[in-house]
Amino acid sequence: MESVVSPEPSQKTPSDSSSKQVTTIEELKDSTDAELTKIRLMRAFVEARDPSSKEVDDLMIRRFLRARNLDVEKASAMFLKYLKWKRSIMPNGYISPSEIAEDIAQEKVFVQGLDKKGRPIVVAFAAKHFQSKNGADGFKRIILPSDPMQFAFQVLLLNDNKYFFCMMPPGQEKFLSIADIEGWGYANSDLRGYLNALSTLQDCYPERLGKMFIVHAPYLFMRIWKMIYPFIDDNTKKKIVFVENKKLKSTLLEEIEESQLPDIYGGQMPLVPIQDS
Incomplete structure (x- = not known):
């Protein structure tokens, strides 16, 4: 998930693997075939470059793709920049x-x-x-x-x-x-x-x-x-x-x-x- 407020460092945060959200077919039902294909391509691309990408769901991947008109290269660059920003501004993954x-x-x-x-x-x-x-x-x-x-x-x-x-x-x-x-x-x-x-x-x-x-x-x-x-x-x-x-x-x-x-x-x-x- 994206950055969230967390009560204390001892509490689980969205960066914990146990809190990882799983995208269902129902949630992606309004995706086009082209979007589903691009989601798979982008996920493989970003996970190879930043392992923390595995913790985000397909809906987030799709949002970045849509923001860049389904251009996998541009959306991936945007997404990887976001992950870097998040780590720099919220090193613990939360505020x-x-x-x-x-x-x-x-x-x-x-x-x-x-x-x-x-x-x-x-x-x-x-x-x-x-x-x-x-x-x-x-x-x-x-x-x-x-x-x-x-x-x-x-x-x-x-x-x-x-x-x-x-x-x-x-x-x-x-x-x-x-x-x-x-x-x-x-x-x-x-x-x-x-x-x-x-x-x-x-x-x-x-x-x-x-x-x-x-x-x-x-x-x-x-x-x-x-x-x-x-x-x-x-x-x-x-x-x-x-x-x-x-x-x-x-x-x-x-x-x-x-x-x-x-x-x-x-x-x-x-x-x-x-x-x-």
Whole structure:
């Protein structure tokens, strides 16, 4: 599995062979014959170059292939780079809650409910993010690629942890995000950090973002967005929607049932801090 939060080093982590996930035929049922062939080719290629590749399932291999239009060579290079990144930034294979206690307490991100396609909903508040004291590297460790916290993304993929439970339903690979920019100002303008987070999302977690709604975006943010936009790949650009304030609820309801929509956007679900969900 991809990097996850783990309670303590003594606990089993997804890097343990005992926690390795096995991809079933049912999970790969929407794969084309070409994809199934390329999955086998890519697996043989990457396992020969990095034995730790044996610990990932076919769904991850497929995500990297799809991100590179089934080009085995390009997808393999991308995947091997991801494994190297993971080892360098998380040598133990996980991020401990104690490392990100401050970010958890600030309640930047909420993960709860499912959209109409069964994708978990991530609500992120950009005005609660300030440039990391640890610089760009610190930001890449704790920030969610594409807006506030990588921690929330890891909870989505969680497998074995006594503090949190897995919020990614079986067979689901993507999530929907609501990026709330209300109150965002110069103090939150961490362009370098945003670009690093964007790079992490695109290069290390491909084919995970299903859709992103950007709401309450002020004029100042749009100026920063113009600088970020050229660095977003075309597939990701198609998934991002800026929502007008007057059409906020109606637009969100196109993807989310009212019972699953956060109450701050006119729905029925109260927001619950991620550590309490």
